[in-house]
Amino acid sequence: MNDIRSIIKDRFDKVFSQLRGTKIYPEESKLRVSLPIVNGKGQYIFDIKNATVDGVVEQHLDRNDVFVPNMWSVLIAIKNKVTGVETLYPYAPKNNGNDPSVHAVGFVDDQIESLYNGFLSWNVDNQVMLSTYPMEKFKKVPRQQGAFVLDSQDAAVNEGIQSEWTLDKALELIMPRYTIAGTRDHKITVTFPAAGLNFPLNSADYEASLVLYLDGFLVKGGCEYKGGAGTNPFGDAVGQW
Numbered sequence: 001m002n003d004i005r006s007i008i009k010d011r012f013d014k015v016f017s018q019l020r021g022t023k024i025y026p027e028e029s030k031l032r033v034s035l036p037i038v039n040g041k042g043q044y045i046f047d048i049k050n051a052t053v054d055g056v057v058e059q060h061l062d063r064n065d066v067f068v069p070n071m072w073s074v075l076i077a078i079k080n081k082v083t084g085v086e087t088l089y090p091y092a093p094k095n096n097g098n099d100p101s102v103h104a105v106g107f108v109d110d111q112i113e114s115l116y117n118g119f120l121s122w123n124v125d126n127q128v129m130l131s132t133y134p135m136e137k138f139k140k141v142p143r144q145q146g147a148f149v150l151d152s153q154d155a156a157v158n159e160g161i162q163s164e165w166t167l168d169k170a171l172e173l174i175m176p177r178y179t180i181a182g183t184r185d186h187k188i189t190v191t192f193p194a195a196g197l198n199f200p201l202n203s204a205d206y207e208a209s210l211v212l213y214l215d216g217f218l219v220k221g222g223c224e225y226k227g228g229a230g231t232n233p234f235g236d237a238v239g240q241w
Contacts, residue, residue: 004168008070011176015068015217018233024225029218031067031180032059034077037208042118042194046212048186057086063182066222066234069214071171073138074120074190076112077209078105078201088211090140090170097202100148100155105206111197115210118192125185125239129178135192137172171215179237180214183223188212 015026033046034057048061061067078093079086092113095106116139122130142164180186190210201208219225223238232238 004173011068011070012217022225024219024221026217026219030059031061031214033212034058034209037199037210039198040194040196042192044190044210046188048188049182061180061182064221064223065182066219066237067180067216069174069178069180069216072174072214073171074135075211075213077211079207079209081205081207090138095202105201105203108200108202112199114194114197115192118190121189123187135190140170167215171213179234181223181234181238183238
C-alpha cells in the first residue's frame with residue numbers, strides 16, 4: 001500500500017509528464033490565505049486569487065497559473081502583533097491564563113472547538129466541487145505536546161518545548177481530481193456554529209486567524225500553455241481563457 005510520500009510522487013510524475021517537451025515545469029509550492037477569527041462570526045470565505053500585500057507568508061494564485069493540490073487543511077494561526085511572527089496549529093491551543101498549559105499563548109476556553117463542528121464548501125464559478133466537507137478531518141492533535149517543569153514555588157509551568165508538528169501529519173490528503181486554474185473563480189468557505197461565541201486569547205498581544213493551506217505543485221503559465229495540436233493538458237480546469 002502506498003504511503004503519502006509515494007502518492008505525492010506519483011502525482012508529481014503525472015503532472016510532469018503532461019508538460020514533457022515544453023519549457024514549463026511544475027514546482028513544489030503552496031497556496032495560503034488567512035482570515036482573522038472574529039467573535040460570533042461563523043462563516044469565512046477564502047478567495048485564493050485575491051491580491052495580497054504580503055506575498056511571502058500569504059501566497060495566492062496568479063491568473064496565468066495552475067495549482068495541483070496534494071494535501072490541505074484549515075489551520076489556526078496565532079500571531080504576535082508586535083513582531084508579526086505566526087505559529088500554525090492543526091488544532092486549537094488552549095491557555096486560560098491561570099492553569100498550567102503547554103501553550104504559552106492560547107484560547108481561554110473551549111468555544112473555538114465549535115470550528116470542528118462545521119463544514120467546508122468549495123465552489124468553482126457556478127459549479128459545486130464540495131458541499132459539506134467535515135471540518136473534523138482537519139483537527140489533528142499531536143501525541144506529544146511539550147512538557148511541564150516545577151518552578152521555585154513547586155508550581156507546574158510550561159517548559160517551552162514545542163509540540164510535535166510536521167506538514168505531512170497536519171494536512172489532509174486531498175482527492176487527485178482537483179486542479180486549480182487562475183482563470184476560474186474559486187471560493188472556499190468554512191461554516192460553523194458561532195453565533196454568540198467569543199474566541200479570546202489569553203494575551204492581548206496576540207491575534208488568531210484561520211489559514212487555508214494547500215500543499216502541491218505550481219505550474220507557472222499553466223493556463224496559457226498550448227501543447228500538441230493547440231491543446232492544454234489542464235484545459236478542463238482552465239476553461240475559457
